[in-house]
Amino acid sequence: MKRITLLIIAIATLAGVIGFQARASRHLPTQEATPIFLTRIPDGYREWRFISVAHEEGNLNSFASVLGNDIAIKAYREETLPFPDGAIIAALHYRFIPSVENNKAFGRDQSFVAGDPTNVQFMVKDSKKYAATGGWGFGHFNKDGKTVDDAFMKTCFPCHQKIKERDLVFTRYAP
């Protein structure tokens, strides 16, 4: 149900995006269509600094570690909003699994750790390139490094728009 709602919102949003691009193209007829999703993984993201962690229950059953490049970390620490161009936020997702060895050490079942990696998601700030999606380019790469279908990607922006007051970024900085 939720997925369908998101898709409806995504389609409505996309219609707006296409409408916008169609109008824009009247003024810039030779310009290429704006790439609205990331097509390659940003370099060196695994070396970036730590922003925060998250866990999603349900179908996702995920552990996330959210990292930021230098521009993103600086913006977070100085509470700069909107995020400046060049900021990139990465969410590294893993399975949320019980730790048999930790539980054995604790003497009870209480410990959960990161299991297999599942995907990495990105938000890249470029207020011109991604003007149609709030200045953010969204990316999702499965553990084989491959992107996913556009129908899925079109759900990113409408959901992130729900947190407009923090420039579409849900994750808060963990001190």
Added chain:
Amino acid sequence: MKRITLLIIAIATLAGVIGFQARASRHLPTQEATPIFLTRIPDGYREWRFISVAHEEGNLNSFASVLGNDIAIKAYREETLPFPDGAIIAALHYRFIPSVENNKAFGRDQSFVAGDPTNVQFMVKDSKKYAATGGWGFGHFNKDGKTVDDAFMKTCFPCHQKIKERDLVFTRYAP
């Protein structure tokens, strides 16, 4: 019950440590007593790279982000065991709390994030200085930056000894 068991193990271990130091002191009568716990927070740990995440249920109800300095990260990636001297591993702990804003965006209660910071724990590898505790110096600093009582600290080593095959380090590297 578990705490008591840990304390008993800790006391037994401490007895061994004291015995060891007593013997050592016969040869080096003027040497100061070995500091077995960290007394100050390692510099710059919040800039370190990401190792993995963890969640503990129960009384701890914690989210951990585990970071490593350059020596620790290199050792993890190259699977070097034991960890070389100079390696430092930091566990940044936060309250595990539901995210009202994320749940609203998802349309259901499924999201947990890092709440207030609670403490930061460290393991510092120095095979000489911390020879009595497997080459690791343990540290625990509450959010006010203060250390905790020795009785608590003495539970670190006996528990970490349970994972001797990974040089006393429970956390595995998340790719």
